[in-house]
Amino acid sequence: MDFKDLVNFDRLLGWFSVDMGIDLGTCNTLVCVRGEGIVLNEPSVVAVRKGTNKVLNNGNAVGWMAKEMLGKTPGSITAVRPLKDGVISDFEITEAMLSYFIRKVNGRTRFYGPRVVISVPSGITAVEKRAVFDSAERAGARKTFLIEEPIAAAIGAGLPFVEPTASMIVDIGGGTTEVAIMSLADIATCESVRVAGDDMDEAIINHMKKTYNMMIGEQTAERIKIEIGSAAQVGDETTLDVRGRDMISGLPRKTTVTSEEVREALQEPVSSIIDAVTRTLERAEPELAADLVDNGIVLAGGGALLRGIDKVLHQATGLDVRIADDPLTCVARGTAIYLEHIEEWQPTLESDMDV
Ligand SMILES: Nc1ncnc2c1ncn2[C@@H]1O[C@H](COP(=O)(O)OP(=O)(O)O)[C@@H](O)[C@H]1O
Ligand SMILES: [Mg+2]
Incomplete structure (x- = not known):
């Protein structure tokens, strides 16, 4: 068999497996399959026995199942978000998570290993990339490609990323915000900062501690952010009833918070994100910066849904700012589109690794 036959053979195998694009996010992992769309969307969480890195339930306490177990057996088990800050805190746990998700999608009916494209935060090290790559292979992938998250986001958002014109993407996730300027299918300038949705929460x-002496949990904080949080005033101001524990009496109580005070509270993380964007712009080559006057900035990731974030970024940069369609699935859709064009794009994309 010559090389061409091998390629065709690989294509043939493709009929028996389900090629998948994976967005390995700090908060959520999504899997997108061509023709089927998003087939898996679960929290990037693993449940382990406290003080160990042993994944419970024979390696299956991952995603929604991990969340469910945590609710039922608090105390002895604990939740780990292995990519929380955009770096891999524990290789074994990351591998268990990735392998669970790949098996869950591929295991349904197929016999052959899938080809997988995995998007990874651009800040992770070569060793961490290698670990993700090896985990995918061990989980049964027939061929694995890694791409940097901003590239996947740009593809998913429909930016002209292979053309000789600059585009800029700001992907605000849970643990990290990735800011990148791209041209000719490559990242020209990028920055990954560890300020994103988690810091807003x-x-x-x-x-709540400072103003009301009230302890609230992470999920309550996230709900406040999503329901009444903003980076700038858009529309009418609102209020929300919040329940928590009084820090002095130790007893549960309720209080009302306003959208203004939440906006004030979010100012610091929002400013850090704005700073990362302006820094990246300042570092851009003049020709690329010039293109952005016409092309503007595109926002992706869950943080793009914070009310008014587009407005403050427009005010800080003077550029047009647009929110990608369905920003939470943008990266996953990008990885699946990349997989479809892999023969055409791979040679020009340095970042997909044969590590
Ligand atoms: N409507 C919303 N407003 C503000 N933040 C949101 C909204 N929806 C989701 N988020 C936040 O987006 C973050 C998750 O985004 P995501 O892109 O999935 O992150 P990652 O790619 O790091 O996994 C979380 O911090 C979540 O609270
Ligand atoms: Mg993401």
Whole structure:
């Protein structure tokens, strides 16, 4: 068999397996399959016995199942988000998570290993990339490609990323915000900062402590952010009833918070994101910066849904700012589109690795 036959053989195998694009996010992992769309969308969470890195339930306490177990048996088990800060905190746990998700999607009916494209935060090290790559292979992938998250986001958002014109993507996730300027299918300038949705939640927790002597949990903080949080005033101001524990009496109580005070609380993380964007713009080559006057900035990731974030970024940069369609699935859709064009794009994309 010559090389061409091998390629065709690989295509043939493709009929028996389900090629998948995976967005390995700090908060959520999504799997997108061509023709089927998003087939898996679960929290990037693993349940382990406290003090160990042993994944419970024979390696299956991952995603929604991990969340469910945590609710039922608090105390002895604990939740780990292995990619929380955009770096891999524990290789074994990351591998268990990735392998569970790949098996869950591929295991349904197929016999052959899938080809997988995995998007990874651009800040992870070569060793971490290698670990993700090896995990995918061990989980049964026939061929694995890694791409940097901003590239996947740009593809998913429909940006002209292979053309000789600059485009800029800001992907605000849970643990990290990735800011990148791309041209000719390559990243020209990028920055990954560890300020994103989690820090917004934390800012709200701190605000509740300071202002009301009230402890609230992470999920409550996230709900406040999503329901009434904003980066700039858009529409009418609102309020929300919040329940938590009084820090002095130790007893449960309720209080009302306003959208203005939440916006004030979110100012610090929002400013850090704005700073990352302006820094990246300042570092861009003049020709690329010039293109952005016409092309503007595109926002992706869950943080793009924070009310008014487009407005403050427009005010800070003077550029047009647009939110990608369905920003939470943008990266996953990008990885699946990349997989479809892999023969055409792979030679020009340095970042997909044969590590
Ligand atoms: N409507 C919303 N407003 C503000 N933040 C949101 C909204 N929806 C989701 N988020 C936040 O987006 C983050 C998750 O985004 P995601 O892109 O899935 O992250 P990652 O790619 O790091 O897994 C979380 O911090 C979540 O609270
Ligand atoms: Mg993401």
